Amino acid sequence: MVLADLGESPALPPPALRDRLRDVRVIAPIVVLAYLAAGIYIVPADQQAVVVRWGKVVDSRVPPGVHWAWPSPIGRVHKLRVRETRRLTLGLDGVEPLNRSQFLSGDRNVLNIRLVVQFAISDPAAFLFRAQDVNQLVANATRGALAQVVAARHVDDLLTTEKVAVQERVQQLAEATVLRYECGVTLLGVVLDSIVPPDDVVEAFRYVAAAREDGDRIVREAESYANGVVPVARGEAAQRGEEAVAYNTQVVNAAAGDAARFTGIADEYAKTPRETATRLYLETMDEVLPKIDKTIVGADPKAVDLQFVKKP
């Protein structure tokens, strides 16, 4: 360095100045100052810096602002976007062949799964120096967790009710693995972006969905039948009850009326039996005889020749 600064510059200064510049006592402080000034650096608002001196981390979390550190070759500053959420998509995205996104469920069904994992740097120094390719580590940990979780579940649960549970479990397992790697990241979330049967069998899965709909529909129809039948029967039953009440009332009241009438006539009869009886008899005859065909014969009915009795 000192040597370089002593080299001949293209525009030669006047001899007096040249001599002064050659004076190490003048040059050395300038060089040292310039070197030290090179150590000033700025950390932007969304970043943090890791400062290394002689290869060793001396400050792993330098906040945003203006700072100074030993410049190269003594020191080095690594700036990292620590707040940034990093995102990896596993499967089905064209980056990987299709069959790599296939997983086997516990009941040996093939499923195509696309999964998004989000993570962020939690320890910048570890992120820089503990692993060669953090993205790949996170991807592998997540994929391994997914394979493991899917291998223990029913395909129907995976496709319907268990998605959230799977996400949580995958995140849990992958997080534990990543933590073990000590590569300075933490998982923020795992999202099952897409989980579908392969194209060759997707029709069969749709058929099942349709069948489930059919089953539900059949049950709903039966329920609507039941909802129609039972209330009608209840109405009929109520009607029958009302009719019985009406009959009961009618019969009892009729009896009471008849009995009262009889009692009245019987009371009258008790006072004047003969007259009442005669009156009742004659009244009945008044009513009955006009309608009917009558033949009156002499006092001795045996002497009558019935041949003469005309038939109407």
Place this chain on the structure above:
Amino acid sequence: MTITRTYTRLALVLLAVLLVWLSTFTVSESDLVIVTLFGRPTRTSADAGLHLKWPLESVMRFDRRLMVYDPGSSEFLTKDKKNLVIGSAVCWRIVDPSRFLQTVGDVTGAEMRLHDLVWATLAAAIGRVDLSELLSVDPGRAHVQALGDQVRSAATVETERRFGVAVVDLQLKRINFPEQNKYAVFSRMRAERDRIAKEYRAKGEELAIKIRAEADRQRSQLLAEAYRDAEKLKGEGDAEAARVYGQAYGRNPQFYKFLRTLESYKKILNEKTSIILSGDSELLKLLTQGKVPDGAR
């Protein structure tokens, strides 16, 4: 100050710088360093920072960061003779640089050894389990991770001893059936779907029949109970009526009989009835004989 003196000084400074340069070395956080003297390792260092050495010693650096090796997918046979394509990811790092240097030398060499060793260990491990121990819906029966861990521990013992490399983790990230089996697998899946679809329909039918039968039963029960209650009520009415009649008529049975007979006449005698009446009868005596009863005078 003469030019000569200046150059002499310069030469001294340069010599000092060179000496410092040769007798120090730095170790980065991601480095493992072997210090060698004429090619013979004298010591290793993993401490990040500035270190001293003899000027004639030289330094070899190795990356001690975690590395990932993907051996690709291969086909394995389970204990119950099922073919599986399994893809793994091996996380490894150098732990013993001098052994690493002596045996494999570089990362590519290490990956070759890792490939062979992991493949063989994995093949052996998978050959010891049934397919149902990898894929199972029974809780705690699927041992994918356990298998990975088992392979890892077996492999790392070997690699650390032989190559100075530790296998930190082994993820089984792909488990699939081989391509040539896909047709059979898909047929099985379709058949299973078909069965499940039929089951859904049959279950629907079953439930529907139950619901209908239950409704019909409720209907019959309601009507039968209503009939029972109605007839009971009617019977009570009839009984009450009979009691009332009996009570009234019982007071004068003779007169009741008379009255009832007259009622019957009204009912049984109609236009179709022919009757021959004797002139002698009580009703007509007056008509035929012109006799006034004694009491009427």
